[in-house]
Amino acid sequence: MNKNVASDFNTAIPLDGVDALLSPASVHPKSLLDLPSGDARESLLAAHGILRAVLPPGKLAIYEAGGGSTSFLPLSVLDRAHVTVVDIDEDQIRNNTYADKTILGDIQSYRFKPATFNLVICYNVIEHLADVEAALLRFCEALKQGGLILIGAPNPKSLSGVVTKYSPHWFHVWFYRHVRGDRHAGEPGQAPFPTFFHPLVSLSRLETFAREHGLQVIYRREYESPRFPEMRARKPVLAALLDAIAVVANLFLPGKADVRRGDYHVILRKR
Numbered sequence: 001m002n003k004n005v006a007s008d009f010n011t012a013i014p015l016d017g018v019d020a021l022l023s024p025a026s027v028h029p030k031s032l033l034d035l036p037s038g039d040a041r042e043s044l045l046a047a048h049g050i051l052r053a054v055l056p057p058g059k060l061a062i063y064e065a066g067g068g069s070t071s072f073l074p075l076s077v078l079d080r081a082h083v084t085v086v087d088i089d090e091d092q093i094r095n096n097t098y099a100d101k102t103i104l105g106d107i108q109s110y111r112f113k114p115a116t117f118n119l120v121i122c123y124n125v126i127e128h129l130a131d132v133e134a135a136l137l138r139f140c141e142a143l144k145q146g147g148l149i150l151i152g153a154p155n156p157k158s159l160s161g162v163v164t165k166y167s168p169h170w171f172h173v174w175f176y177r178h179v180r181g182d183r184h185a186g187e188p189g190q191a192p193f194p195t196f197f198h199p200l201v202s203l204s205r206l207e208t209f210a211r212e213h214g215l216q217v218i219y220r221r222e223y224e225s226p227r228f229p230e231m232r233a234r235k236p237v238l239a240a241l242l243d244a245i246a247v248v249a250n251l252f253l254p255g256k257a258d259v260r261r262g263d264y265h266v267i268l269r270k271r
Contacts, residue, residue: 031072036230039223040263047150047265048074050219054148055118063117063142065107065135066125067099068092072152073121086110091189108134112142123152128193132200140213140270149268156197159246160225160262165197179235203264215268225262
């Protein structure tokens with residue numbers, strides 16, 4: 001195991017001495033560097049540390065389910081992997097620059113030979129699937145013994161999750177364009193994409209599914225959606241209003257629950 005990754009998987013953060021001497025762009029993917037400082041970046045760094053610690057040495061076989069044109073994997077893992085991407089969007093496939101093999105297909109039904117991959121990553125995808133269970137079963141089947149599944153997804157019970165679930169798609173496009181500043185939002189191959197929020201997107205239900213199908217949860221973290229720090233920088237008045245709403249809403253929630261925890265990472269290991 002990498003000596004510079006904490007044995008406590010819930011707090012592991014990659015801190016290789018060699019990495020400290022390199023520029024961030026040569027160590028981390030652009031998807032991580034684009035995240036604002038805060039919970040989201042810290043959690044993805046922790047997930048990266050676990051992947052580097054647990055994945056076997058040598059050449060890796062990786063399946064990015066709905067990978068499209070953006071990778072969220074650490075470069076040290078990506079550089080020694082044969083990456084297969086399956087995506088239903090032709091534009092996303094066309095824009096992909098890192099995969100060794102791209103397949104235009106539906107991850108809910110596409111099947112690989114059993115025990116093909118060391119790692120399956122499904123990032124910002126399951127919320128867009130009508131049948132999450134079917135996709136997860138395909139992942140389990142394709143995964144080698146001891147292999148990992150990394151899932152990044154929104155929390156349906158958070159403030160941003162509730163707004164996303166119950167607002168029309170045109171509003172999502174407006175938000176991306178005018179609040180996040182993405183002028184290409186909604187164009188072919190560009191986020192946001194239609195959202196279903198199948199029940200298995202809920203982290204508690206996802207964990208139950210994992211236990212029932214021979215998967216061990218080795219990392220889980222709900223974290224503040226990166227949309228909040230983005231808005232605090234770009235739209236401070238709107239951000240202050242939403243923070244105030246969140247504070248009031250949290251008063252009615254048990255424990256230390258926070259409706260601003262709009263996303264989560266979970267890593268599952270096949271027993």
